[in-house]
Amino acid sequence: MAINTEKNSYTVIFAIVMVVIVGSILAGLFMLFRPQIEANERFEKQQNILYAMGINKNTGANDVVFIPTTEVEGEFQKYITRQVVLKGDEVIEDDEAFLIDIKKEATKAADPDYKRRLPLFQGQVDGKDVYVVPVRGKGLWDAIWGFVAMDKDMVIQGVYFDHKGETPGLGAEIKQRYFMDDFQGEGFLVDGQFAPITVAKGNNDPKNNIKNDQEVDALAGATITGDGLSAMLKKDIRLYVPYFKTLN
Amino acid sequence: MGLLSKKDSKLIFDPLADNNPITIQVLGICSALAITAQLKPSIVMALSVIFVLGMGNVVISLMRNIIPSKIRIIVQLIVVATLVIIVDLVLKAFAYELSKELSVFIGLIITNCIIMGRFEAFALGNGPWRSFLDGVGNALGYGIILIIVGFFRELLGSGTLFGFKVLGDSVEKTGLYALGYENNGFMVLPPMALIVVGIIIWVQRSRNKELIEEL
Numbered sequence: 001m002a003i004n005t006e007k008n009s010y011t012v013i014f015a016i017v018m019v020v021i022v023g024s025i026l027a028g029l030f031m032l033f034r035p036q037i038e039a040n041e042r043f044e045k046q047q048n049i050l051y052a053m054g055i056n057k058n059t060g061a062n063d064v065v066f067i068p069t070t071e072v073e074g075e076f077q078k079y080i081t082r083q084v085v086l087k088g089d090e091v092i093e094d095d096e097a098f099l100i101d102i103k104k105e106a107t108k109a110a111d112p113d114y115k116r117r118l119p120l121f122q123g124q125v126d127g128k129d130v131y132v133v134p135v136r137g138k139g140l141w142d143a144i145w146g147f148v149a150m151d152k153d154m155v156i157q158g159v160y161f162d163h164k165g166e167t168p169g170l171g172a173e174i175k176q177r178y179f180m181d182d183f184q185g186e187g188f189l190v191d192g193q194f195a196p197i198t199v200a201k202g203n204n205d206p207k208n209n210i211k212n213d214q215e216v217d218a219l220a221g222a223t224i225t226g227d228g229l230s231a232m233l234k235k236d237i238r239l240y241v242p243y244f245k246t247l248n
Numbered sequence: 249m250g251l252l253s254k255k256d257s258k259l260i261f262d263p264l265a266d267n268n269p270i271t272i273q274v275l276g277i278c279s280a281l282a283i284t285a286q287l288k289p290s291i292v293m294a295l296s297v298i299f300v301l302g303m304g305n306v307v308i309s310l311m312r313n314i315i316p317s318k319i320r321i322i323v324q325l326i327v328v329a330t331l332v333i334i335v336d337l338v339l340k341a342f343a344y345e346l347s348k349e350l351s352v353f354i355g356l357i358i359t360n361c362i363i364m365g366r367f368e369a370f371a372l373g374n375g376p377w378r379s380f381l382d383g384v385g386n387a388l389g390y391g392i393i394l395i396i397v398g399f400f401r402e403l404l405g406s407g408t409l410f411g412f413k414v415l416g417d418s419v420e421k422t423g424l425y426a427l428g429y430e431n432n433g434f435m436v437l438p439p440m441a442l443i444v445v446g447i448i449i450w451v452q453r454s455r456n457k458e459l460i461e462e463l
Contacts, residue, residue, distance in 0.1 A: 005313075005314065005315070005317065006317070006318070010316060011318055011319055014314070014316050014319070018323065018326060019326075022326055026333055026334075029337055030337060033337050033338070036342070037340050037344075040340070040344040061417070062413065142352070162348070164348070165352040167285070168285050168289050169285025169402075170285070170436060206419075220436075221433070221436060221437055
């Protein structure tokens with residue numbers, strides 16, 4: 001029984017059957033893996049927040065080692081003492097603040113009547129209060145985001161940056177220790193006014209020893225990612241300035 | 249060789265050197281340029297392509313008598329796309345870190361011309377076992393070049409391998425850097441991948457005169 005594969009009706013039926021089969025296989029696999037993928041995303045966020053606060057398993061000088069996924073839930077409860085949502089002038093306690101999708105909040109904020117919800121995580125490291133805020137912006141290819149841990153004077157205690165699709169070896173280096181560590185000690189307030197920290201080329205300070213110049217040495221070959229990162233810090237950290245002013 | 253007949257082993261070993269998809273056929277160059285700045289993504293990319301091309305060739309080969317020729321390219325695309333999405337899902341569930349590092353490029357396996365090329369040129373006309381060998385062989389040939397390029401680019405460009413500082417610390421000036429050695433920043437940029445591939449082609453052709461075209 002030879003099938004005439006040239007007939008139009010056969011082609012149409014073949015296409016329909018194929019799409020149905022492929023569609024069900026992929027949908028099935030996605031359902032199968034979804035709990036795992038969602039758990040990974042949740043753990044990752046907690047790991048990132050803790051990493052920015054300086055809670056990590058780094059040993060070598062170049063390590064970026066998170067708290068293992070098996071422990072992160074417990075460690076997160078231990079170190080994060082308070083999660084709040086800032087909404088206009090209100091400060092609302094919310095234990096699930098870290099689940100707020102800041103991308104959606106930013107989109108909604110285009111409407112001037114909408115009061116944007118800003119999550120903030122307060123924790124204690126070595127007896128010092130640390131405030132972690134999320135940031136999100138655009139790199140060269142796709143989204144970049146991160147968490148910035150600051151003390152009450154908005155001096156950076158630690159940062160964690162990540163990206164969706166920056167070039168490996170170039171823009172993707174924003175998540176390397178040598179870049180992220182440079183931010184420590186830089187402050188967002190100069191004489192009580194908001195002064196954004198930028199990623200600067202040729203600031204003659206590759207080890208970032210000068211901490212009060214609002215500049216961090218840029219990555220070679222990643223100008224657009226670096227500019228995006230500067231813009232992200234400026235845009236998102238500014239939103240938290242009024243809250244930090246109430247702390248002092 | 250007990251397991252493979254001479255003809256079969258040719259399918260797997262030919263593409264490694266004398267008929268390498270990158271250096272001889274010059275296919276799949278775009279991903280060879282994009283992801284080889286470091287060794288680890290190169291290896292994962294190579295493994296993913298081995299899976300996609302090996303499995304894809306088998307699937308296409310099994311369907312070769314029932315695929316309507318009018319829509320065969322679309323059918324091939326659907327098969328690649330499905331396999332790539334499976335790779336992506338598996339990485340997301342079990343190797344989350346890596347999947348983020350490679351995200352865009354895993355998706356771009358779909359456009360890798362080696363894959364469509366093997367489907368069209370081999371799997372449509374051969375049985376599943378031989379197609380599987382051909383797929384794995386070609387993917388290995390692609391992977392080997394990726395890994396060689398990734399090795400040199402990471403070593404010379406960043407002074408590291410798998411992120412370990414094998415040449416010493418470039419900021420603290422230890423190891424080789426104490427002697428005045430500097431990383432070649434150009435190596436991390438895509439154009440250098442093209443030059444490294446070019447050097448591999450040059451070495452290969454100078455060792456095997458048969459590959460040199462008559463002028």
